[in-house]
Amino acid sequence: MTLSLVYPDKIFTYVPPLPRPWTKSVLVVPPQSNPSEIITFKWKEFKGLHHGPLRRLQTALRTVHKRKVKWPVDESTLSGITPSEYLRALLEPTADLFNQLRSLKEVKKPVECISIDLGEFIYGVTFSVETDLRGWQGTPPIILALNAEDLLDADGEISSLVEYALSKALSYKPSVTSVIVTNFNQIIIFSPPVWNRPEPIYDRISTNKLSLGLRVLSTAYLYSVAPHYSIILLPSPIIEPDPTLILPEGPPKDPSEPLLSDEEFFIVHHRHSDFDLATLIRDGDRAHQFFRWKEYVQRTFSKTVAHPHDTLTGETNNIGSIFLPEDFRPIYPYDLSEIPSDTAEHLKSIQRESPLVSYGIADSFTKSKIFTIEIQNLISEGTERGFCTVYKCRLTSIDNEPLSRSTSPPLCLKLFDDRFQVIEKPDLVDNEKRYENVHWWFDTLIVAETSALNESFAYDKLQPVQGTVIPWFYGMHQFTLPDGMILYGLLMEYIDGYELTSDLIRNMSVDRQIKLIQNCRHASRVLDVADVAQRDWHPGQLLIHNKPQTDIDHAVLIDFAMATQTWFLDEPNLLGNYHGVLRIVSSAYEDGPDGMDWKFVWKEFGEPDDWDPIMVFRDRDPGSKEVITLKAREMFPYISSA
Secondary structure: OOEEEEHHHHHOOOOOOOOOOOOOOOOOOOOOHHHOOOOOHHHHHOOOOOOHHHHHHHHHHOOOOOOOEEEEEEEEHHHOOOOOHHOOOOOHHHHHHHHHOOEEEEOOOOOEEEEEEEEOOOEEEEEEOOOOOOOOOOOOEEEEOOOOOOOOOOOOEEOOHHHHHHHHHHHOOOOOOOEEEEEOOOEEEEEEOOOOOOEEEEEEEEEEEEEEEHHHHHHHHHHHHOOOOOOOOOOOOOOOOOOOOOOOOOOOOOOOOOOOHHHHHHHHHHOEEEEEEEHOOOOOOHHHHHHHHHHHHHHHHHOOOOOOOEEEEEOOOOOOOOOOOOOOOOOOOHHHHOOHHHHHHHHHHHHHOOHHOOOOHHHHHHHOOOOEEEEEEEEEEEOOOOOEEEEEEEEEEEEEEEEOOOOOOEEEEEEEEHHHHHHHOOOOOOHHOOOOOOHHHOOOOOOOHHHHHHHHHHHHHHHHOOOOOOOEEEEEEEEOOOOOOOEEEEEOOOOEEEOOOOOHHOOHHHHHHHHHHHHHHHHHHHHHHOOEEEEOOOOEEEEEEOOOOEEEEEEEEOOOOOOOOOOOOOOOOOOOHHHHHHHHHHOOOOOOOOOOOHHHHEEEOOOOOOOOOOOOEEEEEOOOEEEEEEEOOOOOEEEOOO
């Protein structure tokens, strides 16, 4: 058996061989038994019983797409073993899969594939999963292999051999909710009565890949009964603090130090990182002083901290007091080979040269220690609740060597000023409860340096595609403003682009609109391949730029301050870029040209990629019962009801 690292959504593309034929000496009829000892049901056929478990499994495998697992890609040895040995050998990889993807916190012991003894001619396998979690939807399935020419009799009823085998399985595990029976020619899934369904049902499976189908169904039915986030650790759609952390901020510096007066306090505090958060969440008086400081700075200072003709001094690659180990990087590097061929062609057609390279100053800037920039104009003041401002600027000197306008291209500067982050002030009316849950007051607090660094890491990950659907990025730096205020910011290529609006598309031909919609889809793919997920998609993050040399309208994605990546295996990333970009493009058509609506966008945008777990639903028309669905291709098209 040869193992290889494979993406989870690709593991079930390898078809294992069938076992060698049954030997004639094995019993093919059940021995005489006391009828009272046999558990019998009047089974009713129910087509499509397998749909739910398969759908849940394929969604989970796509959700953890980036996490490669060891998987057998050459199982030629399986064809040489007996059927009794084969069943366990076929299903061992299922246990191995869950052991690689399980939550070590919730499933502390490895999942096991175990053989069960149900008689000399019944070969059985089940799984052992030990967890204290509640939420089991049943017990692990039992899989049976029988030496029988047919699992149904001449009248199409369940054969006596199968009835006997099912009885043995139910005696072994009365609580079992699924029994999968095969003779390596047919597969039938049996589901005994459960609390919300009194009748026993079965589903005859049709597949042209029987060995693979049996493995998939066994995996799906085990996963279908397990608690969420246990045997496959899935990302949470909501980023929450770890409730098991008692003192996540560490010990306070000096809680006994007397409070400064507000006047003194306001003078020595300039940003969130000047505060000791560990002390704030333990000292209500200091917490209230923090909120008074917030009111003071937002009342006294303007959010627009730079103005045309201002000169700012930058310290190259200065990230402040944040300490980062040299090897601190997201887990998954950018693999260009994962980009679909049509997207790769699109990126090639829109590639722009770095402006710093075009002007011959890229090398000197990269090696610099200090530089100056001149603000040209304000591009964006951000949202009302945001704390970043964006400016058009140009370099005026590098390491004290002046640059003229002819030797310095227009650039974009994004400054992070957390003084202007809106944090809800706590209700101080009830004095008796004024200091309860102080730590909740700071759950949404963001430190500017951390936010800038997070966006910087996203741009660094996207370096292979910078100058296409991503701007050229020139690093995170520390900037000193004319008034002496120090802020952290990002310097990048200036994109001459516009937000996608209905007014913009009205002036485009249909063909041009179609290409633009498809090009926006390419942009979302680029983020997926990079494992960079925007968590706050809005129209301002997608600019439409036209490359003059080719006259191609395409998307350029910006603003990754809230983006997430996978930093630790036990904290998987949730990708929702497909839906985010689709929603932005569709919204431009809500008030678009006649006959051009969101249905037009969905058609041209295309279905999600094979790795994408997203499913998008929408009523075709207001009040319509018809629903349009966008989802990736079925992962298991070779499995259906007979």
